[in-house]
Amino acid sequence: MQRTSPLQTIAAAIRRERARMGISSAELARRAGIAKSTLSQLEAGTGNPSVETLWSIAVVAGVPFSTLVDPPTTGVRVVRAGEGVAIGSESSPFTSTLLSAGPAGVRRDLHLISSTAGEPRTADAHSPGTTEHMLVSQGRWTAGPVGEEVELDPGDYVTFPADRPHSYRTSTASASAVLVMEYPS
Amino acid sequence: MQRTSPLQTIAAAIRRERARMGISSAELARRAGIAKSTLSQLEAGTGNPSVETLWSIAVVAGVPFSTLVDPPTTGVRVVRAGEGVAIGSESSPFTSTLLSAGPAGVRRDLHLISSTAGEPRTADAHSPGTTEHMLVSQGRWTAGPVGEEVELDPGDYVTFPADRPHSYRTSTASASAVLVMEYPS
């Protein structure tokens, strides 16, 4: 997570969004209801805007507020079956492959998980506010917060809070699922 | 996306994070390097903080800046295979089931998609900055931005920009995949 002040990031983000919209700084300022001189300062990275000033710009640009603070990155990227770095568990036949960690400011990781019959994989509580989404591709799984586990078959989907202990287990010879973890930090 | 000023949301978020940390407002202010009176104002929802003031609080709370502006929600929820509302395509044997739309401020939708051999499903450009992640569960797929499609087998993963036309096609009798769409708005 970025610890230093975000003012330069914000300046770059505003310039980027304005270029995407294809309008002048005077027009963006007009639409956002702020002074041209204020926008000029923001794009130059000088000064320290109030939240409402920045919010007005995000609204007019049609993007979430966080887009102006944490810019995204894109590109075509392929990870073939078996190519990702698989991390196993010492205490259960559980394997997890991280396919895509969220870029700065994006609060999710995308995993392919697989397992065979055996000990459950129990995970400690993650950061407060963490949510998991699990979508079963193959086999039967039992998963969820400890004490609230549900059984899932291929095509089934479950989402649950992961900021307390939770587990994944399968009773079939081979099972796999997609796991999306969303967290505040 | 929330259009109204976020000041009340910010006040509630600061109180929530401080409660999570289990410290007094005086201590939070001390750690963040701001005046107690300033924090008192922020928690009461009066005034309009500068970005740096809010940033200081986020840093000390150990959460991304956007967490103070866009709070999350959680709960255990199950959608069984075939239960979600499946939306078909008139021009191709393609079906998409939305399992989880991102809550306010979260920039992603989670779909289960399926198809049979036939016409490709072509999607128009989404909002600028939109990214898609596709992870194949079953069958062979050909997917990606038009002109840059890649072939994918079970367990393969691809991510690509979806802010331009892109398509999904399968040449097998039955195919399914998990699709995560991330977008700025």
Next chain:
DNA sequence: TCTCCTCGTTCGGCTTGACGAACGGTTGCG
């Protein structure tokens, strides 16, 4: 009981964010 410490709110003063006006530069039209 009194004293000390911390709390959260209110207050007055200083600094800086945001404003509108002015300025020089560019473009398009008659």
Next chain:
DNA sequence: CGCAACCGTTCGTCAAGCCGAACGAGGAGA
């Protein structure tokens, strides 16, 4: 050519954000 419109930057002014101090309240310890 001159004029109008628009641009982005700089400047001076005002007011609100943020500061530290003061205050009353509550809790703990002697």
